[in-house]
Amino acid sequence: MVASGARKAAIIGGGVIGGGWAARFALMGWNVRIHDTDRDAERRINAILGRARASMPGLWDVALPDEGKISFHDDLAEAVEGAEWIQESVPERLDLxxxxxxxxxxxxxxxxxxxxxxxxxxxSELAEGAARPGQIVVAHPFNPVYLIPLVEIVTGPGTGEARIERIRSTLRDIGAHPLFLRREIDAHIADRLLAAVWREALWLVSDGVADTAEIDDAIRYGFGLRWAQMGLFETYRIAGGEAGMRQLLTRLGASPNLPWSKLTDMPELTDELVETIASQSDAQSGRHSTAELEQIRDANLVSILRGLKTRDWGAGRLLNATDRRIDGAPKGLDALSLTGPLPTGARAVPLDWSDINGHMTEHRYLQAFGDATDRFLGLVGCDAEYIACGHSYFTAETHIRHLAEIRAGALIEIDTQLLLAEGRRMQVFHRMWESSRLVATAEHMLVHVDLGSRRAVAPPADLKERLDKVAAAHAHLPRPEGAGAAVGRPLERKAETDAGPEAG
Known part of the structure; x- marks a missing residue:
């Protein structure tokens, strides 16, 4: 579906960065207008959108808004008309x-x-001679824009607090992390750090110390893994031992006089050095096309970001916060009709949920259905606050049926029917859908537990009352096809099922 009444963004310049901005805005529900004088821009941006649609929705554990409408405009004025956010991504020429x-x-x-x-x-350079200088700010992203959340924001004295707050809230709304610089400086923050590493890498190749593959290995097998989760200063804080950063800085007090402190100049990019770096890079990565490398990069980034998300750390914490912000699912029974199964899940299948056959792997079905169980429990009041008070439900038995293939990027929805809520036991039946196609079901038997004694106990009266309300409503629903089925045999409609549901 395409979002109606969506907020509008305009993208001026449809290269790799402009296309990435278009993808992030559109997949977050904004209508996007694109202007680029290059006739090939539409093809390039559609390729970027294809990669983004396959990877970006999988970062979140809730459904994204309906995708916004994307349109291409030859007339710049037409593209920016009525736009709330206008992102310029033309080549780095100040006159242009x-x-x-x-x-x-x-x-x-x-x-x-x-x-x-x-x-x-x-x-200050960008806004020189502008009609409204405070309207122009640096919003510097990182490729791929639709996956990497950082956006460096540099404002001028005329920007104003109200506009700054709109910049902050808008970027957070599209799942990005705005990093406001305290003052303007050439190349901002991240590119200055990257330039230092790039400079030293060029020297290492120029001096014959290492080739491009060995330098990349030093980063991806070494400090790059630490930087992805803790950055620079927090990594060095740990290196200082129990005494922390002060201990480290004291120990390294003489380092300004060491040889590596004077490495500030760049090697000359002679034809010979250019050819050396290019040939080494071809030997390192030439077996993959650029398009293949982009797909590999995106899949790896999704896996890394989702790993950080599980730990609620670094960029993963941002993703969790975005989940909570964009999750439009009802939070309690009062917002739902009980005349049918309850909605308990809506999300895209992430890239890292695929197996060697190219479809969703077995344990991810359990994860998706487990998340649906958690959502159902939250709806009836067995939420984090309830669990913190010392009670919860433990899953005692599970039966999953795989009815159709689901591939990465597919949009799935789950609904849940309560089959039984008696004493300490609760039995739920989940159905997973892709559009109108039933792709899987799961049946779970759960037991209410006292977390102190770790023994089964009856739920308190208020929780039982909410469960009874759902059970009474769902008792009038047809028994779902597949309930009571066992592994290796088709469902048999046996007479004893009339006396009560079977465990899966």
């Missing part, structure tokens, strides 16, 4: 950017935010 800003500001509203993807220019 000034020309583009003049055209944008003559057509856009005064309240629109104009963000520049510039990796090096300061906002």
């Amino acid at each position: 950017k000034h020309e583009v800003y003049a055209a944008i500001q003559s057509a856009c509203t005064e309240t629109a935010i104009i963000g520049s993807s510039s990796s090096g220019f300061r906002p």
